[in-house]
Amino acid sequence: MIVSFGNFETERIYKGYVSKKYPYAIQNTARKKLRMIAAAYKVEDLKIPPGNRLEKLLGGLKNYWSIRVNDRFRIVFKWTMGGAENVEITDYH
Template sequence: MENEKQKPLLESIASFGCSETEDVFYFAKSRRFKAVEKVAHRKLEMINAATDVADLKSPPGNHLEALKGDRKGQYSIRINRQWRICFIWKNGKAHNVKIEDYH
């Protein structure tokens, strides 16, 4: 039991956009995100700890971006060149948090 990772508590994440993203947050194995799950988990923790969307501007590698067009109202941060975490920031919380292949 001592080696088990403690499940993180939800603070600023209000909802997940898919069960696979939620699995990564709670340390469950994900076939789809296996190659990026460590970095993705770290980025999800950053979102969960944020008190304002501007908190995610640091580190610069996040590349926090307000999305445009049909995705207006959403934000994204980068996991790597291919994968992003997209979410809606509303009332101090991240909603519909989802790991996506942005290309």
């Protein structure tokens, strides 16, 4: 379940709208990945499909996880007992 979004544009994509902040070419894939996060009961559910490349982040984001949208973009989120918080599409490079 998605508890909260890190920004408005990520929420817009999740709800099926087009965002001007992110490239149009990634938005359908990002929407599918956001729906996977929303459907997950536990963070380990996101290991499938393997293309998600679920990763626990380090450093300043040590309590966060990410899955890949493509080589450039990731969806970053904090997993809690209630679900995913601060879910945000980020440009990783």
